[in-house]
Amino acid sequence: MSFTVADHLARSLVARGFRRCFGYLGHHVEPLPQALLNGGLEVVIAASETGAGFMAQGWSLAGGRAGLVFCGGGPGLAMLIPALQASRAEGFPLLAIIGQTSTTGLPSFQDTGALGSRDRELLDALQIPAVSIGCPLELPAVLELACEALAAGRPAALTIPADLLAAPWPAAGGESLPSQQAYKHHRPVTGPVVPADPAAADPAAVVQQPTEPGGYRAVVRALLASLPFGTLWFGDAGQARHAMRMEFQERGLPLFDCPQSGPMGWAIAAAIGAAFHELDRPVCCFTGDGSARMLAHEWATAVQHHLPITFVLAVNGVLGGPYARLRESGAQALGHLPAVDWCGQAASMGLPACRVEGAQEIVAALAALPSRGPRLLVLPLPALDPEVLAPYSLSRSASR
Ligand SMILES: Cc1ncc(C[n+]2csc(CCOP(=O)(O)OP(=O)(O)O)c2C)c(N)n1
16 A cells, blocks of 8 residues: 555654544545554544544643644534634644545535535634645645644644545655646535445445345334324434435435535434424434434433434444445444443433334334333444445545
């Protein structure tokens, strides 16, 4: 494997004394974490970008050094803002490396809105000193600028497109320097975000796992069969939303789909908000365990107000999309999620919960749970459901 811009960045960060970093995965930043590990940095994947940012601050406070955090742009950066804002207000030196949509303008299937993530505008508005890389050769100068901000006790953000992170480092092994024109300056994507053409996707990149009879779509079908007509349906970022989209589009049914940019955990909170609108109307929210790690504590709000929401949690133990793409470089362990006793967590909040082993058990399990108020169904699903992910390019190379 060639020495990439991400590898060079990792080496430069080590040279500047960084030893540990905190972060969260997202399509745009995926080449970075493995490079950081290879470069000798210790990497902690938190439960959310907010958590990662605060961890970096705590580490910085305890050690008297600048903190380091990474995440993807769009919803990832949005979740990092509390840490950036606090760093600016309180004068914490925090370096945030934020992956961006590829310079080719090809968006990933989520993690960006229809107008691109417009992260630089956001950072400028927040008065966070931000530097961007449009060409690998700019990296040393840009890092120098960022470190000047850190030395002055300020946060700094370094935005870098995903394809640049993965590009070969120009100076490595005598490889020829790419021309400046080869790297267009990063600019927001202006077109609508469309999934990659399935015909163009590398079939080897679509993870080869048998289609389980109890996959994501089977769960949606069982829920449609179990819950009353008139239910309001919410789908969260990841495979849950894709499965719901497919099933609902086929039936022409209305679905409150996670916004295009796919902020994880959105459906949990949005379902709660919707339930307040019409207190007797059933609501259902289908979400993944990565998304639940971000906002499952809001289940307690549903309990507090006795809202009629059926939360359905697919436990696949990974951050699906990033996990699939990281497999290409053998770094899939970064996409693993720690085990959580979800029924135990629900019980601690007074949320009636039940674990089922497959879609075929859903009808009976829902009948056994209280029909009024909130409830939770937890079910294991395969890490990756090719049927749901196939229309989207899982391959990092295909998205460049
Ligand atoms: C706040 C936020 N951070 C990161 C991402 C990038 N991202 C999109 S889907 C996804 C994985 C979702 O995992 P999970 O909820 O477990 O669902 P799965 O796809 O595994 O079924 C990630 C990390 C995002 N969309 N939003």
